[in-house]
Amino acid sequence: MRTINVSVNGKQYSHEVEPRMLLIHYLREVIGLTGTHMGCETSLCGACTIEVDGKAVKSCTMFAVQADGAKILTVEGLAAPDGTLHPIQEAYWTEHALQCGFCTPGMIMITKQILERNPNPTEHEIREGLDGNLCRCTGYQHIVNAVRTAAKAGA
Amino acid sequence: MTTTVTKLEKLVGKRIKRKEDPRLITGTATYVEDVKLPELLHAAILRSPHGAANIKSIDISKAAALPGVVAVYTGADILGVGSVVCAADLPGLRKPVHHILAQDRTYFVGHAVAVVVAKDRYVAADGVDLIEVDWQPTQAVTDPEKALAAGAPAVHPEWPDNTAFIHNQEGGDMAQAFADAEVVVKQRIVSQRLIPNPMETRGVVADWKQADKAMTIWTSTQIPHLARSILAGQLGLDENRVRLIAPEVGGGFGSKLNVYPEEALMGFVSMKLQKPVKWIESRRENFQTTIHGRGHVDYLEIAAKRDGTILGLKLKLIQDLGAYHQLLTPAIPTLSVLMMPGLYKFRNISAQVIGVFTNAVPTDAYRGAGRPEATHGIERMVDMLAAEIGMDPAEIRYKNFAGKDDFPFLTAAGLTYDSGDYAATLDKALEMIDYKGLREQQVQARAEGKLMGIGISTYGELCGFGPSPATPAGGWESATVKVEPSGKVTVMTGCSPHGQGQETSFAQIAADELGVPLDDVIVLHGDTSIVQYGIGTFGSRNTAVGGAALFYALQDIREKAKRFGAKMLGVEDGEVVLADGHCTDSNGNSVTFQQIAGAAYRGIVIPTGSEPGLVATRFWEPSNFAYPYGAHIIVSEVDKETGQIEIKRYLAVDDIGNIINPLLVDGQLHGGVAQGLGQALWEHGVYDDDGQLVSGTFMDYAMPRARMMPWIESAHTITPSPVNPLGAKGVGEAGTIGSTPAMVNSVVDALAPLGVRHIDMPMTAGKIWKLMQDSSIQEKKA
Ligand code: FES
Ligand code: FES
Numbered sequence: 001m002r003t004i005n006v007s008v009n010g011k012q013y014s015h016e017v018e019p020r021m022l023l024i025h026y027l028r029e030v031i032g033l034t035g036t037h038m039g040c041e042t043s044l045c046g047a048c049t050i051e052v053d054g055k056a057v058k059s060c061t062m063f064a065v066q067a068d069g070a071k072i073l074t075v076e077g078l079a080a081p082d083g084t085l086h087p088i089q090e091a092y093w094t095e096h097a098l099q100c101g102f103c104t105p106g107m108i109m110i111t112k113q114i115l116e117r118n119p120n121p122t123e124h125e126i127r128e129g130l131d132g133n134l135c136r137c138t139g140y141q142h143i144v145n146a147v148r149t150a151a152k153a154g155a
Numbered sequence: 156m157t158t159t160v161t162k163l164e165k166l167v168g169k170r171i172k173r174k175e176d177p178r179l180i181t182g183t184a185t186y187v188e189d190v191k192l193p194e195l196l197h198a199a200i201l202r203s204p205h206g207a208a209n210i211k212s213i214d215i216s217k218a219a220a221l222p223g224v225v226a227v228y229t230g231a232d233i234l235g236v237g238s239v240v241c242a243a244d245l246p247g248l249r250k251p252v253h254h255i256l257a258q259d260r261t262y263f264v265g266h267a268v269a270v271v272v273a274k275d276r277y278v279a280a281d282g283v284d285l286i287e288v289d290w291q292p293t294q295a296v297t298d299p300e301k302a303l304a305a306g307a308p309a310v311h312p313e314w315p316d317n318t319a320f321i322h323n324q325e326g327g328d329m330a331q332a333f334a335d336a337e338v339v340v341k342q343r344i345v346s347q348r349l350i351p352n353p354m355e356t357r358g359v360v361a362d363w364k365q366a367d368k369a370m371t372i373w374t375s376t377q378i379p380h381l382a383r384s385i386l387a388g389q390l391g392l393d394e395n396r397v398r399l400i401a402p403e404v405g406g407g408f409g410s411k412l413n414v415y416p417e418e419a420l421m422g423f424v425s426m427k428l429q430k431p432v433k434w435i436e437s438r439r440e441n442f443q444t445t446i447h448g449r450g451h452v453d454y455l456e457i458a459a460k461r462d463g464t465i466l467g468l469k470l471k472l473i474q475d476l477g478a479y480h481q482l483l484t485p486a487i488p489t490l491s492v493l494m495m496p497g498l499y500k501f502r503n504i505s506a507q508v509i510g511v512f513t514n515a516v517p518t519d520a521y522r523g524a525g526r527p528e529a530t531h532g533i534e535r536m537v538d539m540l541a542a543e544i545g546m547d548p549a550e551i552r553y554k555n556f557a558g559k560d561d562f563p564f565l566t567a568a569g570l571t572y573d574s575g576d577y578a579a580t581l582d583k584a585l586e587m588i589d590y591k592g593l594r595e596q597q598v599q600a601r602a603e604g605k606l607m608g609i610g611i612s613t614y615g616e617l618c619g620f621g622p623s624p625a626t627p628a629g630g631w632e633s634a635t636v637k638v639e640p641s642g643k644v645t646v647m648t649g650c651s652p653h654g655q656g657q658e659t660s661f662a663q664i665a666a667d668e669l670g671v672p673l674d675d676v677i678v679l680h681g682d683t684s685i686v687q688y689g690i691g692t693f694g695s696r697n698t699a700v701g702g703a704a705l706f707y708a709l710q711d712i713r714e715k716a717k718r719f720g721a722k723m724l725g726v727e728d729g730e731v732v733l734a735d736g737h738c739t740d741s742n743g744n745s746v747t748f749q750q751i752a753g754a755a756y757r758g759i760v761i762p763t764g765s766e767p768g769l770v771a772t773r774f775w776e777p778s779n780f781a782y783p784y785g786a787h788i789i790v791s792e793v794d795k796e797t798g799q800i801e802i803k804r805y806l807a808v809d810d811i812g813n814i815i816n817p818l819l820v821d822g823q824l825h826g827g828v829a830q831g832l833g834q835a836l837w838e839h840g841v842y843d844d845d846g847q848l849v850s851g852t853f854m855d856y857a858m859p860r861a862r863m864m865p866w867i868e869s870a871h872t873i874t875p876s877p878v879n880p881l882g883a884k885g886v887g888e889a890g891t892i893g894s895t896p897a898m899v900n901s902v903v904d905a906l907a908p909l910g911v912r913h914i915d916m917p918m919t920a921g922k923i924w925k926l927m928q929d930s931s932i933q934e935k936k937a
Contacts, residue, residue, distance in 0.1 A: 034189035035182015039354045040438040044853035047354055075182035089180040093172055096818045099654030099826060101179030102354040102405030130861035136354050136406050137654050139825030140861040
């Protein structure tokens with residue numbers, strides 16, 4: 001067992017964890033934030049995408065101990081404390097960019113990263129940016145629209 | 156109390172964003188994996204690594220001794236639990252017994268052999284690694300045509316011919332059609348195995364309460380009530396003491412229209428250990444053990460006159476069933492036979508379906524379920540016929556369409572299509588895409604040595620499952636509308652939407668009928684302790700069947716509300732109208748719907764012959780399926796060097812009847828098209844000859860990603876269905892059904908100058924490249 005200290009969505013946590021525990025399981029089962037989803041366990045679907053120190057990371061492919069000292073942001077940390085949605089969340093809602101919603105937390109987190117790197121992406125750049133994230137429901141068209149809408153909103 | 160009643164805007168037909176989204180975009184929805192209970196145990200399953208093998212012995216002692224492991228169970232322990240249920244039946248159908256854990260033999264890679272229950276998921280997985288099985292592998296067979304050959308290994312030793320059933324259907328006189336034919340075109344067409352891959356895998360939590368003899372099961376399913384009935388039977392429990400909850404479900408596409416071994420297995424474990432237990436399927440397990448779709452080899456022959464008049468279609472369909480029957484496995488290919496004639500008026504069909512056992516996971520309903528295969532068949536054959544007689548693919552379709560005055564239209568397969576104007580839909584598509592201009596462009600492109608293709612598919616489908624006689628376990632649907640004393644409205648639907656958006660579209664319907672704000676309506680589903688018995692979500696039935704049940708329940712509420720309103724206004728029953736949330740008499744006096752609801756529960760003013768309360772439940776049985784159709788056109792270009800296919804344009808003109816929420820319809824179409832293009836271009840569930848699933852990860856199974864998808868242009872024509880009061884037809888599967896033949900027709904058209912006349916799916920770049928090498932050789936020889 002090892003002790004780790006992490007900040008998740010602005011809150012400080014300290015826990016003893018097994019060295020083999022995946023970061024996604026730490027977030028979901030130890031901290032209790034179940035918004036981050038496991039879709040493949042093999043870094044191929046992006047459902048588990050979160051931010052670690054400002055960079056998008058697939059949390060199924062990182063151990064909790066590797067996040068010691070890190071600042072983590074998950075989908076639960078996007079809306080303001082009063083419940084006001086993040087512009088990316090608003091854009092996904094307005095554009096009907098989700099159906100079953102399982103891929104959505106990962107899609108929203110990767111959208112944040114796409115727009116941070118390129119605030120005004122073309123359709124092609126958006127599609128390239130989404131390449132690590134699978135959605136089986138939407139055919140991606142409305143997700144592309146949502147990324148555009150979020151970009152316009154200056155997200 | 157004369158009041159001015161403000162006219163309310165109708166919500167049906169509007170692009171309204173979804174009511175279900177806030178929880179999904181904030182990460183606060185509850186999927187099965189998110190369910191937590193005190194003292195929850197975790198299960199992991201040992202599975203067969205062999206396509207076919209005898210189990211000589213199993214040693215669980217090391218696993219059982221591992222600290223943290225609570226129990227290990229094998230096939231010997233579960234014999235008291237009922238086997239996996241197949242609800243479909245056909246004359247002479249051979250039904251292998253499918254135990255929830257394998258007995259002395261395994262039949263496919265992934266077949267469940269033992270379950271380890273532990274205090275956490277990591278320890279459970281460690282336990283699985285410590286089980287020692289003495290395997291004796293035997294020869295597997297995974298190709299259905301090889302399985303039919305003499306001397307093939309028997310999947311089930313008791314049936315050495317590997318044949319589960321043979322189903323014949325004739326319509327008209329196919330022999331005469333051949334006799335009258337001036338041209339016959341034949342083709343073998345494969346609809347490959349596909350792996351549904353909802354982004355949420357399956358998962359089960361079971362919680363047995365001995366004192367109440369009550370079981371609660373959370374499971375990721377499309378059919379909560381049917382699953383409850385089946386699981387109660389398997390576990391020997393009273394149906395009313397089993398509560399089944401389909402919480403948030405992360406996609407299904409038919410793969411969760413099923414009851415799998417793990418559901419009863421978790422119930423069994425919870426009863427044994429008197430503790431709640433959770434099992435979450437890994438993606439690898441999902442590939443290997445959740446049903447696959449398609450798996451057809453079709454031998455087709457189309458008979459026609461030289462002027463393009465189609466006389467008949469003959470089909471020999473070899474269905475790869477896998478090792479067992481899941482819930483509907485043998486029924487799926489029979490749907491293909493029903494859809495053989497497509498939108499065309501020819502009078503003769505002849506079909507033989509041979510259901511074949513293979514050492515593979517069972518096939519069953521995957522988005523479209525039997526209809527995509529049929530549509531692909533007829534739409535490919537029509538194109539091949541057109542090429543054979545030198546006719547334009549659009550023209551041959553016009554020549555053979557059932558006419559708009561032919562409805563209700565009885566097809567050669569014995570179905571009665573409800574409504575349509577097929578030519579009008581194709582007109583619209585050809586005009587939108589400038590078909591004439593495109594053909595001119597193509598001449599130019601070809602002259603420049605470019606491989607440009609234009610592919611048309613005019614698909615039809617049957618959905619809105621369906622009349623009960625044609626739907627195993629019933630095809631009706633139910634709805635309850637419960638108005639609270641405040642006038643707030645709760646809808647409980649027997650459907651089990653999992654992304655389709657009925658929490659929104661059903662609220663639109665209810666809000667319009669009752670004249671209440673959209674926000675005043677909530678829609679509940681998926682919990683058998685809350686919702687009246689229902690059938691579930693599959694076969695594009697939510698709106699056409701579940702929506703119709705809701706509509707009639709709303710009419711009951713309206714009638715009762717009017718009687719209360721009349722009584723409150725002191726007039727006769729028939730003298731009021733209910734509109735815009737007000738009940739108004741001929742003098743313009745009115746009471747609001749909310750005042751009526753309050754009075755109905757206050758119980759002081761009760762209309763004669765009525766009773767307090769404002770609740771209605773309806774079960775609605777459709778008299779027929781609904782029949783959406785459409786025209787999809789794809790413009791493509793094939794790269795001569797690499798074989799890469801580029802989609803230049805994708806146009807879909809669909810007629811799905813009346814539309815409740817166009818925003819949701821667009822979403823359904825896009826998703827459906829993505830799955831169809833996935834089949835046409837990339838996806839393929841491949842077993843090797845030893846029974847290993849070689850396409851068993853997202854690295855090896857190419858699901859469409861954002862950069863692979865074209866922009867989809869879409870439009871509609873609208874011919875309401877007369878089958879249900881909403882006039883809706885269904886849209887969930889349309890995109891999947893319409894897209895594959897359009898894609899293949901487009902690429903075959905692009906490669907036609909090289910002498911290519913057919914390509915089987917998936918049309919990967921490698922396959923196209925090889926084909927171009929062959930045809931250029933042929934070209935040189937010619
Ligand atoms: S679960 Fe992490 S990428 Fe799929
Ligand atoms: S919305 Fe279902 S997987 Fe993306």
